[in-house]
Amino acid sequence: MHKRKIAPLxxxxxxxxxIPDQDYVLEASPEDYHVLSPYLYAEKAYFGTPMDSVTRAYIRDGKRVTSGDMACKVLEPFQKDSCWDSIVLAQSYPDRYALNPPLARLMEETPLHFANYLGLSHLGPIAAVEFIPLMHWTIQRQSLVVFSEQRIVQKKEVTDFPEQGNSLPQKEVGPYPRTDMAVAMEVNPAGGALELHYEGKQEWSSANAETIIASLIKRYSPDQTFIQSALHYGFDSDSAPAVHRRAEDALSGDVWVQLAEWLRLNQPETGTRVMLVAGDHHQLSVCSVIVHSMPALNLLTFNEGEICHEEPGLHDRKDQRTAAQDSSTYASSLSR
Incomplete structure (x- = not known):
């Protein structure tokens, strides 16, 4: 385990x-193609995704909700005009409107004030824990961390272990359901409801996953363990009932969503020890948590009729797309 000794937060x-997948509609020819095109060009350049791929949209009051909207939403409960040492935004998927960086949008639109602002990209799920060392660079009194992920392109899911799939039993090959999410947390170095200890990260594979998790449980003796939901193929929770995961993986916010959902349903005793294990195909990042009291827990939703910000003057640019499908898919989706 690669661990840096740092103070708790x-x-x-x-x-x-x-936002579960069933709440999305599929769009063969989205009206906002002219602002979505930079995202599609990047998908084509990096992954070979066709420019005319079907996209996903979560729509409220006729507007498309973006990852930026989601991040702004989870910041709403914080007091207006409050001042913070820093904000850290962890996001690996680009925003739907890639020319409008989400961190800049948070600085512009939220009624909060930050002395420093940092972004974490390309870390995927392990950003859930790896923000802790970064936060120590700027925190003095109080800071915020935000995780926000939204998948835009509708494409065939890959297996969770593409490089190892042939060596796994057939029942363990395949994708794990995902869900888009946003999480915001108030963090401080002085004291609070949940005490976080960064325990480091290490490489892993499907061959040694169960051994690694078992050794972590033995080392830290947690009362509850929350493991990245998509890593279900690497560990059999039936052998350890205190290990939890969601039915849908919530990406970089997964372990925090799990912890928040568990806290809502339980009243853990003071001193309860929890281990969070975030991970991707190659690395596990571990954080231990001591529960001193119940934190404030706010589960948020987008209400129908709530206006979400969007680029003005959207036009249907399907004529610019190669082999674009008929836009009736979009119209019929909205009519349901």
């Missing part, structure tokens, strides 16, 4: 929202 508030 404390969390007093967790705000979160999730």
């Amino acid at each position: 404390f969390v007093n508030c967790i705000n979160w929202l999730t």
Whole structure:
């Protein structure tokens, strides 16, 4: 385990929202193609995704909700005009409107004030824990961390272990359901409801996953363990009932969504020890949590009729797309 000795941080508030896949509509020819095109060009350049791929949209009051909207939403419960040492935004998927960086949008639109602002990209799920060393660079009194992920392109899911799939039993090959989410947490170094200890990260594979998790449980003796939900193929929780995961993986916010959902349903005793294990195909990042009291927990939703910000003057640019499908898919989706 690669571990840096750093002081603990404390969390007093967790705000979160999730948007399940069934709440999305598919768009063959989205009206906002002219602002979506930079995202599609990047998908084509990096992954070979066709420019005319079907996209996903979560729509409220006729507007498309973006990852930026989601991040702004989970910041709403914090007091207006409050001042913070820093904000850290962890996001690996680009925003739907890639020319409008989400961190800049948070600085512009939220009624909060930050002395420093940092972004974490390309870390994927392990950003859930790896923000802790970064936060120590700027925190003095109080800071915020935000996780926000939204998948835009509708494409075939890959297996969770693409490089190892042939060596796994057939029942263990395949994708794990995902869900888009946003999480915001208030963090401070002085004290609070949840005490966070960064325990480091290490490489892993499907061959040694169960051994690694078992050794972590033995080392830290947690009362509850929350493991990245998509890593279900690497560990059999039936052998350890205190290990939890969601039915849908919530990406970089997964372990925090799990912890928040568990806290809502339980009243853990003071001193309860929790281990969070975030991970991707190659690395596990571990954080231990001591529960001193119940943090403020706010599960948020987008209400029908709520206006979400969007680029003005959207036009249907399907004529610019190669082999674009008929836009009736979009119209019929909205009419349901």
